[in-house]
Amino acid sequence: MSTPTVITVAPTGAEAEKTAAPALPVTLDELLTCAKSCERAGASVIHVHIRDAMSRPTLDPARLKDTVSALRAETSLIVQLSTGGAVTDPYAARLRVLEAGPDAxxxxxxxxxxxxxxxxxxxxxxxxxxxxxxxxxxxxEFELFDLGHIATLHRLLDRHGPPYGGRIHCDLVMGVPGGFPGDLPTLAAAVAALPEHATWSATGTGRTTLPVMFAALAAGGHLRVGMEDTLTYTRGRPVRDNTELVRRAAQAATLAGRPPMAPPEARAFLGIPG
Structure with a gap:
């Protein structure tokens, strides 16, 4: 319980529209400004979706490479690219994401x-x-939306061995209609089913953001926050920007006696080369 907290920021996602959320970072310059601010607020990992010139989700290889290079040049954050993209992206394009050379x-x-x-x-x-x-x-980072996904994780490890870096780190994505509900009993059941020695973060989407955050901190987990997962800060009040979501997570982690983990420490914790 004394382990510091890895805070991942997921600033953009593939679902929200810029017109509905003006603070959503969709250009590279906006993403870099967001990343630097979130790092100062306590984030150590950035989970990246990118957009094209029309602000539409894209997996364009050149844009991905430019994004990885720019984030490395401007921040010390761990750069984690999404291989999920949008729900309409083909498998081949999702596999090519790795060619951009992210950390994770x-x-x-x-x-x-x-x-x-x-x-x-x-x-x-x-x-x-x-x-x-x-x-x-x-x-x-193994993204888990329900208990069946944890069974698949065990199957992957049994069939193909440990991941690169040697650390098994998971993210419990909760509150998505169709997946885990964002409540304490479900989180406890999911954590109990994880592989031995696995570490984990939790993401509470929408109105489950705060319940999942507090449950994860109490159970020794880590946090993912950001405008990919919620556009509402409190009932009736839109999120101002990603930084305020990271700042709130950092404050909660500090109150729990588990302050934010700095990027170099998070690299060692997650098995990512410096």
Missing amino acids: CSLTCGTVNFGDDVFLNPWPFVSDLYQATQRCGVVP
């Missing part, structure tokens, strides 16, 4: 109903993506 990537361990859509992650794709992370030297 998300790896969703199964298909899930995602509101009115379906986020497809069949076993052959999950297996191929995991083996690609091992070959490319990219540390995966």
